Amino acid sequence: MKSHASDRIKMPLGFWAGLRQLGVAAHNVARRARLPLTIVNEPIVTTAQYFAIWQAYSDLIGDTAKGIIQLATVFETAKYPPPVLATYHARDYRDALRRMARYKKLCPPESLSIKEEGEQCIIEMEWLHAEQPGPPILVGITLAFLVELGRRGTGQHVTAQSVEFMHAIGDVQVLEAYFGCPIRLEASKNRLTLHRRDLDQSFASYNEELQEILTPALDQWLDEHQRNHSITEMVKWIMKRSLTGGRPDIRSVAKELRMSARTLQRRLTDENTSFKNLLTQARHEQARAYLADPSLDIKEVAFLIGYEDQNSFYRAFRLWEGDTPTNWRNEYLGTTSLS
Known part of the structure; x- marks a missing residue:
């Protein structure tokens, strides 16, 4: 492949x-x-x-x-x-x-x-x-x-x-x-x-x-x-590009990689991860990247990473960072402005 x-x-x-x-x-x-x-x-x-x-x-x-x-x-x-x-x-x-x-x-x-x-x-x-x-x-x-x-x-x-x-x-x-x-x-x-x-x-x-x-x-x-990239890296990259359209599923990602969902699941297991874990990581990483841009409001950030409502995004972000998106952004922007 x-x-x-x-x-x-x-x-x-x-x-x-x-x-x-x-x-x-x-x-x-x-x-x-x-x-x-x-x-x-x-x-x-x-x-x-x-x-x-x-x-x-x-x-x-x-x-x-x-x-x-x-x-x-x-x-x-x-x-x-x-x-x-x-x-x-x-x-x-x-x-x-x-x-x-x-x-x-x-x-x-x-x-x-x-x-x-x-x-x-x-x-x-x-x-x-x-x-x-x-x-x-x-x-x-x-x-x-x-x-x-x-x-x-x-x-x-x-x-x-x-x-x-x-x-x-x-x-x-x-x-x-x-x-x-x-x-x-x-x-x-x-x-x-x-x-x-x-x-x-x-x-x-x-x-x-x-x-x-x-x-x-x-x-x-x-x-x-030309070296082979890991399946984990490729899946996360595809996920990040697909989040705005909603929650990407394993079948659509597998199709883009020219393989079956079962084969993709097996290869992710071989790399000690899962589709669900990678989706969480992709959302978390994209959330941090978007929050670092002050021109995007919180509601827009939630939409961009596939959340239909702002409350669901807030709950997820608290699990990831132990803080609210607003507090995280304020602290991040305050730190970068001092550096």
């Missing part, structure tokens, strides 16, 4: 800033995606939330093709996350693409496979840990970014040989003008085909010294990322 720790997706720091440059307000995206407004400040989201954010952006921008090109070109290189920054400072286009495919594992939910055949370089995109395919705009952004990477790195107007999409992608003529090649829809794969000769082009942005720093750090990060 693949580890579902990969379902944790880190939002690029420059994403919301890029939307602002296009005149798209972050809170409008959150509302359109039917997500809490606090999602804008969340560095980590689930695959479902990630897809919802991209679909909301597509809906607000109006035309998928226009949204793809605008965001791919407006995103500032300086705001690339480290795995992407390493590709921008690669030796040449080929090195950049290989690094992208390798380090993309640190930024799911999509994965890239690259193969060189004859005069072609074929890049195929697939989804990780997602029962449904991601929104077309995310596919388009991913493939457009690979071309944009070549253009920014080499300083040349790199074009594709062909681009194939599994689903409708907006104004095809707009995309053909951007990629510089024919666009095919209803394909069997989301695929970008480049001219192999372009892969030999050196990057003007190549920085050997920076690569010597980034590469070992990213390789270590990737190794740690």
Whole structure:
């Protein structure tokens, strides 16, 4: 079984800033995606939330093709996350693409496979840990970014040989003008085909010294990322993301982990815990985190961790901390203001 720790997706720091440059307000995206407004400040989201954010952006921008090109070109290189920054400072286009495919594992939910055949370089995109395919705009952004990477790195107007999409992608003529090649829809794969000769082009942005720093750090990060995380950790993480919708049950959590409820229960027992204990821990930890934010009132905190009424939350919190949520918050905020 693949580890579902990969379902944790880190939002690029420059994403919301890029939307602002296009005149798209972050809170409008959150509302359109039917997500809490606090999602804008969340560095980590689930695959479902990630897809919802991209679909909301597509809906607000109006035309998928226009949204793809605008965001791919407006995103500032300086705001690339480290795995992407390493590709921008690669030796040449080929090195950049290989690094992208390798380090993309640190930024799911999509994965890239690259193969060189004859005069072609074929890049195929697939989804990780997602029962449904991601929104077309995310596919388009991913493939457009690979071309944009070549253009920014080499300083040349790199074009594709062909681009194939599994689903409708907006104004095809707009995309053909951007990629510089024919666009095919209803394909069997989301695929970008480049001219192999372009892969030999050196990057003007190549920085050997920076690569010597980034590469070992990213390789270590990737190794740690790919190790199996404990079931306990994954279950608590899923619970924390599901508390607002009510009390998560073992069947729904097991389904997200691609296993039966019985198997999940057995594996939790092997780690000397239980679903009920983890739910209590998740609520307790989230309660402390929310109470540390003075902008949230107590009633809202109770709702955010799955309690229908404030009194039930008060009783639970007294068991956890031996004090009321209000007293705990006052003491916590008083302590942090002195530090």
